[in-house]
Amino acid sequence: MWKMLLPIGRNARTGGYSRSPFASAERECMAWYGEEAARRDLEVEYDGQGNAIAWWRPEGAAGRGVLVGSHLDSVDDGGAFDGPLGVISSFAAIDLLRDRGVVPTKPVGVGVFVEEEGSRFGIACLGSRLATGRIDAATAAGLKDADGTYLLDAMTAVGCEPSLGRSAMLEQVEVFVELHVEQGRDLVHRLRPIGVASASWAHGRWRFDFAGEPNHAGATRMEDRHDPMLTYAMTALAANKQARLGGARATFGRVTVEPNNTNAIPSRVQAWLDARGADAELVDRLVADIGRQAGQRAERDGTTVSVTAESVSPTVGFDVGLSRRIATILGDAPVIPTGAGHDAAILQLAGISSAMLFVRNPTGVSHSPAEVAEMADCLEGVEALAQVLEDLAT
Amino acid sequence: MWKMLLPIGRNARTGGYSRSPFASAERECMAWYGEEAARRDLEVEYDGQGNAIAWWRPEGAAGRGVLVGSHLDSVDDGGAFDGPLGVISSFAAIDLLRDRGVVPTKPVGVGVFVEEEGSRFGIACLGSRLATGRIDAATAAGLKDADGTYLLDAMTAVGCEPSLGRSAMLEQVEVFVELHVEQGRDLVHRLRPIGVASASWAHGRWRFDFAGEPNHAGATRMEDRHDPMLTYAMTALAANKQARLGGARATFGRVTVEPNNTNAIPSRVQAWLDARGADAELVDRLVADIGRQAGQRAERDGTTVSVTAESVSPTVGFDVGLSRRIATILGDAPVIPTGAGHDAAILQLAGISSAMLFVRNPTGVSHSPAEVAEMADCLEGVEALAQVLEDLAT
Numbered sequence: 006m007w008k009m010l011l012p013i014g015r016n017a018r019t020g021g022y023s024r025s026p027f028a029s030a031e032r033e034c035m036a037w038y039g040e041e042a043a044r045r046d047l048e049v050e051y052d053g054q055g056n057a058i059a060w061w062r063p064e065g066a067a068g069r070g071v072l073v074g075s076h077l078d079s080v081d082d083g084g085a086f087d088g089p090l091g092v093i094s095s096f097a098a099i100d101l102l103r104d105r106g107v108v109p110t111k112p113v114g115v116g117v118f119v120e121e122e123g124s125r126f127g128i129a130c131l132g133s134r135l136a137t138g139r140i141d142a143a144t145a146a147g148l149k150d151a152d153g154t155y156l157l158d159a160m161t162a163v164g165c166e167p168s169l170g171r172s173a174m175l176e177q178v179e180v181f182v183e184l185h186v187e188q189g190r191d192l193v194h195r196l197r198p199i200g201v202a203s204a205s206w207a208h209g210r211w212r213f214d215f216a217g218e219p220n221h222a223g224a225t226r227m228e229d230r231h232d233p234m235l236t237y238a239m240t241a242l243a244a245n246k247q248a249r250l251g252g253a254r255a256t257f258g259r260v261t262v263e264p265n266n267t268n269a270i271p272s273r274v275q276a277w278l279d280a281r282g283a284d285a286e287l288v289d290r291l292v293a294d295i296g297r298q299a300g301q302r303a304e305r306d307g308t309t310v311s312v313t314a315e316s317v318s319p320t321v322g323f324d325v326g327l328s329r330r331i332a333t334i335l336g337d338a339p340v341i342p343t344g345a346g347h348d349a350a351i352l353q354l355a356g357i358s359s360a361m362l363f364v365r366n367p368t369g370v371s372h373s374p375a376e377v378a379e380m381a382d383c384l385e386g387v388e389a390l391a392q393v394l395e396d397l398a399t
Numbered sequence: 400m401w402k403m404l405l406p407i408g409r410n411a412r413t414g415g416y417s418r419s420p421f422a423s424a425e426r427e428c429m430a431w432y433g434e435e436a437a438r439r440d441l442e443v444e445y446d447g448q449g450n451a452i453a454w455w456r457p458e459g460a461a462g463r464g465v466l467v468g469s470h471l472d473s474v475d476d477g478g479a480f481d482g483p484l485g486v487i488s489s490f491a492a493i494d495l496l497r498d499r500g501v502v503p504t505k506p507v508g509v510g511v512f513v514e515e516e517g518s519r520f521g522i523a524c525l526g527s528r529l530a531t532g533r534i535d536a537a538t539a540a541g542l543k544d545a546d547g548t549y550l551l552d553a554m555t556a557v558g559c560e561p562s563l564g565r566s567a568m569l570e571q572v573e574v575f576v577e578l579h580v581e582q583g584r585d586l587v588h589r590l591r592p593i594g595v596a597s598a599s600w601a602h603g604r605w606r607f608d609f610a611g612e613p614n615h616a617g618a619t620r621m622e623d624r625h626d627p628m629l630t631y632a633m634t635a636l637a638a639n640k641q642a643r644l645g646g647a648r649a650t651f652g653r654v655t656v657e658p659n660n661t662n663a664i665p666s667r668v669q670a671w672l673d674a675r676g677a678d679a680e681l682v683d684r685l686v687a688d689i690g691r692q693a694g695q696r697a698e699r700d701g702t703t704v705s706v707t708a709e710s711v712s713p714t715v716g717f718d719v720g721l722s723r724r725i726a727t728i729l730g731d732a733p734v735i736p737t738g739a740g741h742d743a744a745i746l747q748l749a750g751i752s753s754a755m756l757f758v759r760n761p762t763g764v765s766h767s768p769a770e771v772a773e774m775a776d777c778l779e780g781v782e783a784l785a786q787v788l789e790d791l792a793t
Contacts, residue, residue, distance in 0.1 A: 160727075
């Protein structure tokens with residue numbers, strides 16, 4: 006399966022992957038998903054807004070089903086495993102169960118959620134948020150990508166028939182188990198190939214708009230400037246310091262400068278803060294502190310700053326009973342928290358009992374070509390997923 | 400004349416102008432220039448690399464000529480006057496001389512130099528550097544714009560026949576007087592509409608490449624990061640502080656981040672430093688100080704930084720005798736320095752006696768839609784240029 010998927014959206018220079026949602030590379034991945042489902046006689050259900058479930062319904066299987074799967078989109082120049090590992094492992098786990106003659110008494114679904122990374126429309130887990138109604142249709146309809154294309158237009162351009170609302174197909178899901186490459190080195194330190202998630206940290210994205218006075222870089226005296234770049238620079242350093250002090254995480258990884266000329270003091274700097282922490286109050290306090298320091302510096306610089314929350318998610322404890330049960334099945338697998346957001350967290354918030362499996366990542370790196378998982382650990386992941394499915398679906 | 404030129408390349412939202420060299424808006428301006436020259440029976444000479452001189456050669460005019468003029472390109476979202484004011488005033492000054500029956504005994508040329516702003520190929524005064532041989536052909540041939548288009552291809556795409564070398568047409572020039580909108584408020588404080596330039600500050604552009612380790616913004620512990628954004632942010636603040644301390648100017652107005660995702664620690668930040676000062680040693684010391692502080696911070700951040708000079712120009716004192724003569728003609732016009740680079744400075748360096756006239760700018764702002772000049776002051780500028788031409792060319 007990897008063989009088909011690995012060339013898609015790959016940058017030959019970096020070895021990284023760019024699979025932006027509703028665009029060619031990600032659509033090729035979705036076509037691959039359809040073929041893998043068809044090869045296994047799974048019946049694929051699309052919700053018209055980019056999400057899908059490939060159902061295995063053996064004779065006699067009844068009631069609401071057990072969902073596995075993950076996502077196929079990537080950040081720009083991301084790794085090979087973040088997302089696809091969960092989808093591939095899900096197909097492989099079904100193969101394993103069938104080889105072993107296991108016949109589920111509940112439907113088993115392999116799900117794919119779209120725009121998990123938020124790389125195109127700025128909202129992480131957009132597909133699962135739409136499918137669970139955790140973003141309202143009006144907000145979603147207003148989303149635009151960097152080129153000004155609206156979400157609805159991007160969807161219809163690739164043949165989706167979006168309703169921008171809750172997906173009926175999720176009503177058939179009782180429980181969701183998402184397998185994912187670990188984004189950190191917790192399992193490396195524990196010498197274990199597989200772990201179970203305890204909670205997904207509270208996290209969010211905030212847009213900082215710094216505005217100043219555009220002017221000539223050579224002719225304008227230093228004391229006459231209102232340079233928003235300086236306000237931004239101090240804010241980026243403050244964010245780092247505050248996150249260290251507070252035991253949280255804060256990152257400015259995306260910046261847009263206008264007009265972005267070497268010889269012009271900018272009129273505007275837009276920068277996006279990614280902030281995370283063990284609980285929502287911690288994150289709120291962190292963002293407020295950063296915003297306050299930005300405001301103070303803006304006063305000194307004669308610039309202005311405004312802060313807009315673009316997406317905010319509370320801490321999500323996955324289903325404790327389910328997670329404990331899975332850890333037990335897997336021979337007391339370690340239970341570890343995650344700083345990353347996931348579709349499983351969105352489904353848990355929406356009332357669908359959810360859990361996550363992590364596969365060891367030797368570098369701990371993710372969202373980068375350096376993200377990695379050993380083949381042996383991936384196979385352990387498939388075995389674990391098969392055991393979990395056998396337990397939950399029979 | 401303004402009427403034809405004002406709509407070209409204008410952004411209706413900001414009121415600013417974007418006239419990138421060898422692209423449609425700037426080419427329209429060049430077409431306008433050709434028409435204005437033809438209307439006055441001036442003979443236009445093109446050098447095949449984007450520069451041009453429209454010659455007025457009355458019967459009996461002989462020897463090397465007096466060049467006036469400026470440039471027609473702009474920074475992205477720049478002002479209406481920076482460049483075009485000098486070209487329009489030159490045509491208008493010829494009209495005035497003809498109305499008055501003045502017949503020059505030397506040829507008078509209205510020149511346009513291409514890519515003065517360096518907005519597309521990163522090197523300011525590129526046209527005049529090429530025409531005077533102050534950039535070698537191999538370096539010029541290697542220049543690419545942000546889309547990867549080579550300078551030579553951009554030139555030939557709009558019908559130029561580039562040789563990338565000294566322009567023979569400059570051999571016919573004895574003296575160059577460039578009129579320009581002031582980029583600062585010196586004339587405002589002096590209550591004078593017109594000034595004469597004393598010297599153009601030493602200035603240059605340096606590219607700072609900050610490299611780190613791309614990783615997940617949520618899952619990576621603060622202490623495990625190697626985030627080049629932090630190194631850049633400290634460097635931008637240091638540049639500002641050092642320039643203030645040293646009585647110089649330093650600006651980071653252009654930044655590119657890779658991969659520029661909200662939830663990814665960047666792999667790379669590229670930022671361009673524009674630095675200027677009264678003399679070249681001051682600027683060298685400034686850039687060295689900023690580079691040293693960047694290196695120290697990079698060590699703390701576990702990142703790397705490298706600094707590449709992209710274009711560096713020494714202080715250019717314009718022709719002192721010429722400037723004094725012009726100031727006297729204009730009733731003791733004030734003589735003021737300029738932090739901006741100009742084609743006249745390049746020609747002076749290349750041994751062509753050069754001077755500049757400035758027209759008062761009430762806001763002092765330039766490289767921005769807020770750049771302005773009053774009509775009465777512009778007419779004073781035309782009058783001044785006509786007087787200078789009458790003095791120098793008859």
